[in-house]
Amino acid sequence: MVGKGDLRADHKAGPPVIEASRGDRGFLEEVVRRSGVQVRRCFQCRTCSGGCPFVQAMDYPPNVLLRLLLYGRRRQVLSCGTIWLCVSCNTCSSQCPMALDLSAVMETLRIMALKARAPIGRPNILEFHEEVARSLERYGRTHKLGIMLRYKLLTGSWFSDLDVGLKMFAKRKLELFPSRIKQVHEVARVFEGQLRRKKK
Amino acid sequence: MSSPRGQEYSYFPGCSLETTAQESNRSLMRGAAIMGLRLIELEDWNCCGSSSLPTLSKPASLGMAARNLSLAPPHRPLVAMCPRCLHYLRSTLKYLKEHPRKRLALEKKFDRPIDTDLEVIHFLEVLDRFGLARLEAMARRSLKPLRFVPYYGCTLYRPPHLERHHYFQGDLDRILVALGAAPVNRALAYRCCGSFLSVTNPEVVTPVVNEIMTSAVAAGANCLVTICAMCQLNLEIRSTVKKRVPVFHFSEVLALALGADDYEDWFDRHLVNPRPLVQQVVAGG
Known part of the structure; x- marks a missing residue:
């Protein structure tokens, strides 16, 4: 995941190094301001990464992400998969000795990544969130079958998970028709101009 | 601040309880009716915003939760069962304040x-106000056959900025022990179920869910009891190990203990068959 321009190989010492002085200082400030989390307090004990249930799927473990943040690696951080894989279970923040709210940091980074139009580290997860949002805009509630079907269509993964889908359908856990609210126009007012429109 | 006679509440089901977890909704209504509580569904409620919206649009997620708050009559507390809904409703209320x-x-x-x-309170807080002794006295069946892992999920008490009116950790154990069940505390009760990754990246979720399930079996549990409907679903649909135990919604075992008889429909919707265990509870009654 690390491009050549990101880490400059030090030929004498061997492993690549990050030149701290070349980092984007404003990046750290912005994350601290937006999230309200004092990221600088992290002393790299790695408790967060030890406890994270999904760390094995992440490109950077949470502690490494914080380190990159401290070094101002804006592009690297905003385009990573970790921020999308985080489900905000808060296992890390409940165990962090410095009581850092890591899921707030992750949410801030996701919002910043969208705003900066950074390459999305896990595009399928963003597709899913957008499908949920469209369902909310349309019905005021989530229509799970519709979300799943459109998500599958967008990600081209029709046959993955078919067995689970059928089981859920058989158990009447996926409704054919959406449960919709009566005053959908009130929800439309809430959504006005808020969602990124899909380009076909 | 308690409602008239302490018995009337506005109720926010949320999307999961309305659809995939109808069994949780129905059993909750049944249990509440037996207890003499009136849970009045919030008229024309909408989704709380769920985990997806805050990333895409803060104003929209704020607006969604706020609309629900605007629908709630002020004179009675608003009760949620889904921890995520509770979290968004509460944090939005605080923000608007x-x-x-x-x-x-x-x-x-x-x-x-x-x-x-x-x-804005959780149903467990309603039970707290109702009183454990009163609840115990109302029980019609003993939950003695249940050796349960109390699985609270991540959202009920973990987010650092939750408004803490109530300390939830231990509530499940206290209530179910009073109703006769035995807690099993050596399993991975605090491991996350995977939330939306269950849809987007099942290959990541399955090993974690299997770990949870295997730890429950190894610790000698014969079921898990969850507060969160999404946890219940993920634990059931994503576990692929041979030896599995059923996962109950808290409301189901509560209603069962209170003597509800219309449980067939609820348990019919489970993916891991809970009937043998339910039969033991009913027979033992």
């Missing part, structure tokens, strides 16, 4: 006032 101009703008949008003194 601190940002009156945002509140005014939203009130204008909905043409309804939002009462920031509204009480």
Whole structure:
């Protein structure tokens, strides 16, 4: 995941190094301001990464992400998969000795990544969130079958998970028709101009 | 601050309980009716915003939760069962309290006032107010056959900025022990179920869910009891190990203990068959 321009190989010492002085200082400030989390307090004990249930799927473990943040690696951080894989279970923040709210940091980074139009580290997860949002805009509630079907269509993964889908359908856990609210126009007012429109 | 006679509440089911977890909704209604509580469904409620919306649009997620608050009659507490819904409703209420101009703008949008003194509570807090002794006295069946892992999920008490009116950890154990069940505390009760990754990246979730399930079996549990409907679903649909135990919604075992008889429909919707265990409870009654 690390491009050549990101880490400059030090030929004498061997492993690549990050030149701290070349980092984007404003990046750290912005994350601290937006999230309200004092990221600088992290002393790299790695408790967060030890406890994270999904760390094995992440490109950077949470502690490494914080380190990159401290070094101002804006592009690297905003385009990573970790921020999308985080489900905000808060296992890390409940165990962090410095009581850092890591899921707030992750949410801030996701919002910043969208705003900066950074390459999305896990595009399928963003597709899913957008499908949920469209369902909310349309019905005021989530229509799970519709979300799943459109998500599958967008990600081209029709046959993955078919067995689970059928089981859920058989158990009447996926409704054919959406449960919709009566005053959908009130929800439309809430959504006005808020969602990124899909380009076909 | 308690409602008239302490018996009437506005109720926010949320999307999961309305659809995939109808069995949780129905058993909750049944249990509440037996207890003499009136849970009055919030008229025309909408989704709380769930985990997806805050990333895509803060104003939209704020607005979604705020609309629900604007629908709630101020004189009775608003009760949620889903921890995520509770979290969003509560944090939005707090935000609107601190940002009156945002509140005014939203009130204008909905043409309804939002009462920031509204009480938003979880059903476990309703039980707390009801009283454990009273609940125990009402029980018609003993939950003795259940050796359960109390699985609270991540959202009920973990987010650092939750408004803490109540300490939830231990509630499940206390209530179910009073109703005769035995807690099994050596399993991975605090491991996350995977939330939305269950849809987007099942290959990541399955090993974690299997770990949870295997730890429950190894610790000698014969079921898990969850507070969160999404946890219940993920633990059931994503576990692929041979030896599995059923996962109950808390409301189901509560209603069962209180003597509900219309449980067939609820348990019919489970993916891991809980009937043998339910039969033991019913027979033992």
